[in-house]
Amino acid sequence: MNKFEPSRSHEDIVRLEDAYKIYQMGRQEVSALAGVTISFKRGSFWAIMGPSGSGKSTMMNILGCLDRLTKGSYFLEGHDVSTLEDDALSEFRLRHLGFIFQSFNLIPQLTVQRNIELPLYYLGWDSTRSAERARELAFKVGLEARLDHRPAELSGGQMQRVAVARALANDPQILFADEPTGNLDTKTGEQIMELLVELNHQGKTIIVVTHESHIAAHAQKRLYMKDGIIERIGGETDETRQVS
Amino acid sequence: MGLLRELVGKLMRHARLVRNVSLGIENLLLHKLRSFLTMLGVVFGVGSVVAMLAVGEGASKEALEQIRKLGSNNLIITAVKSMEDETTGTTRSFMSIYGLTYEDHRRLSETMKTIKKTVPVKLVRKEGFVKARNLELRVVGTTPIWFDLVQRPLIAGRVLIGSDVDEQAPVAVLTEYGARRLLATENTIGQTLRIGSDAFKIVGIVKSEGGEAANIQLPDQQVDAYIPIDVARVYYGDISFRRTSGSSEREMVELHQIIVQVDRIENVEATAKAIEGMLKRFHKRKDYIINVPLALLKQAEATKRTFNIVLGSIACISLLVGGIGIMNIMLASVTERTREIGIRRAIGAKKKQIITQFLIETVVLSTIGGIVGIGLGVLIPSLITYFAGMPTVITLWGIMVPLFISGGIGVIFGLYPAARAAEVDPIVALRHE
Numbered sequence: 001m002n003k004f005e006p007s008r009s010h011e012d013i014v015r016l017e018d019a020y021k022i023y024q025m026g027r028q029e030v031s032a033l034a035g036v037t038i039s040f041k042r043g044s045f046w047a048i049m050g051p052s053g054s055g056k057s058t059m060m061n062i063l064g065c066l067d068r069l070t071k072g073s074y075f076l077e078g079h080d081v082s083t084l085e086d087d088a089l090s091e092f093r094l095r096h097l098g099f100i101f102q103s104f105n106l107i108p109q110l111t112v113q114r115n116i117e118l119p120l121y122y123l124g125w126d127s128t129r130s131a132e133r134a135r136e137l138a139f140k141v142g143l144e145a146r147l148d149h150r151p152a153e154l155s156g157g158q159m160q161r162v163a164v165a166r167a168l169a170n171d172p173q174i175l176f177a178d179e180p181t182g183n184l185d186t187k188t189g190e191q192i193m194e195l196l197v198e199l200n201h202q203g204k205t206i207i208v209v210t211h212e213s214h215i216a217a218h219a220q221k222r223l224y225m226k227d228g229i230i231e232r233i234g235g236e237t238d239e240t241r242q243v244s
Numbered sequence: 245m246g247l248l249r250e251l252v253g254k255l256m257r258h259a260r261l262v263r264n265v266s267l268g269i270e271n272l273l274l275h276k277l278r279s280f281l282t283m284l285g286v287v288f289g290v291g292s293v294v295a296m297l298a299v300g301e302g303a304s305k306e307a308l309e310q311i312r313k314l315g316s317n318n319l320i321i322t323a324v325k326s327m328e329d330e331t332t333g334t335t336r337s338f339m340s341i342y343g344l345t346y347e348d349h350r351r352l353s354e355t356m357k358t359i360k361k362t363v364p365v366k367l368v369r370k371e372g373f374v375k376a377r378n379l380e381l382r383v384v385g386t387t388p389i390w391f392d393l394v395q396r397p398l399i400a401g402r403v404l405i406g407s408d409v410d411e412q413a414p415v416a417v418l419t420e421y422g423a424r425r426l427l428a429t430e431n432t433i434g435q436t437l438r439i440g441s442d443a444f445k446i447v448g449i450v451k452s453e454g455g456e457a458a459n460i461q462l463p464d465q466q467v468d469a470y471i472p473i474d475v476a477r478v479y480y481g482d483i484s485f486r487r488t489s490g491s492s493e494r495e496m497v498e499l500h501q502i503i504v505q506v507d508r509i510e511n512v513e514a515t516a517k518a519i520e521g522m523l524k525r526f527h528k529r530k531d532y533i534i535n536v537p538l539a540l541l542k543q544a545e546a547t548k549r550t551f552n553i554v555l556g557s558i559a560c561i562s563l564l565v566g567g568i569g570i571m572n573i574m575l576a577s578v579t580e581r582t583r584e585i586g587i588r589r590a591i592g593a594k595k596k597q598i599i600t601q602f603l604i605e606t607v608v609l610s611t612i613g614g615i616v617g618i619g620l621g622v623l624i625p626s627l628i629t630y631f632a633g634m635p636t637v638i639t640l641w642g643i644m645v646p647l648f649i650s651g652g653i654g655v656i657f658g659l660y661p662a663a664r665a666a667e668v669d670p671i672v673a674l675r676h677e
Binding site for chain 2: 061066067086087090091092094095097099101105106107108109118119122123124126166170
């Protein structure tokens, strides 16, 4: 078993301790996470990499509070979220996390503005304030002219920028991006990544799941997964630390 | 301050509900045809409930109105020619003798404690004249009590009084209809009415109803002329001729009707039984019938209840079908919107909020359906009244209940799809294509 002793500093925004996620597949048990211990510092930019089936998606779901561990602990912002019930997890996502997906996941029947306002709606903001915030964010991602459009009228890059704006609406501490450039051409993909880098510079912790190394290159740290465990961790300069 | 905060909080929640509802409506408007078709089930269901209630209410109101005209405390005993006489009378007997007697009337009024008032009625068909105008009258020989038991508004003059009977005064009270037919003037009181060859002074005019109520002939008719009973007895006697096809027949009837008022409504049925028993002892044949308006009222209500239950169940089935229709569409909608649900959940929507979202959509759908259905349900009874002449009554109650039922249907049939939506696993949903 490989272990990275987590530095128990309060700067850690994310800390997994001996995390297991076990699925029951028929009679067989499959460990998507098989004892992972790691911590991410506040304001860091991580890329989680690995082949399909390596557990990187599970890792993302766990870190994003979309799923719960079978065994082990997960501390987010110093809270032990591994014991939280569904409602409390939802509340946590609503207040602290933002998500960007490969397939954008905008709600097709809602306008750009309404899509961006979605987290604010669940936060209980009134419509005037949400509209203002949506305009602000649309401006930030360069889509203020498209507020009344529906997702189908936008290009892929534009849709992903709407998704970024939506993910930022609740001013999250951590931004999760699951293959954010997977459905985009290289140039637009680069633009999205630059946007993420900029957000990172503004202080957001960013976690990207990808299998493309040129995307991962934007991150400060790279985490390689294989068979549910951390294979190795790569630093900023891409010098890799082999794990025993 | 606390109160203010509470008030603001209440207002905010209210605003939130309004927003949720308007979002629900927006979503439904995305699929106008589908929403409309889904709604139809509830529209027809609620429409039929409202219409059914209106028809039932109308029927019961009419029945009650009729019973009221008959007097719910009254018993009406009517002389009838018994069946044996009807078939053999003309050949066997020279004169048929049947009906109620003065003695019956005396016994009823003197022996039974529960009877408050009785009124004897003697009927003669005669032609009446006022100057040159004539009308086939039903001359009713009776006492002043008639006007207590058959309460009709007095139009002019007075009704019969005790002294008319005592003095055997030749006075008559006409009906409004009769007065109009015979006189055609306003100034009717004091004029002379000739009945056959006898002159009567018109002393008053009353309204009359005529017709039937709950299958009982009302005691009064439009062509009535009321005169003191002793006058009728002296002038016309007890024997009358009846002309049937070809042959003529003589009848002897002392009283054609006795109307009895019972002291309390609880005693009506018992008194009817007692009268029946008494009459049976003194009449060899059953040459009378006793009508009990109260019994008819009860029967009418029982019939109405059965009628309502049958119609109600049919209407409920259509509501049920409507509800199932909504549920079906909502389930399809949940499947179709799995991804949307996943997105909302990932962003941080709680299960409860997803349930609310879908529930609001179904409730909005069914409530709008309910409102349209009420419109339909109000229209149908007026068409029934117009074309079939059946009375219908729409009560507030008959509108509010179906409206709440339709909302309830939205909740009941919306809960399952909404719960299904809330159980969508966001991870799976986000991968859903």
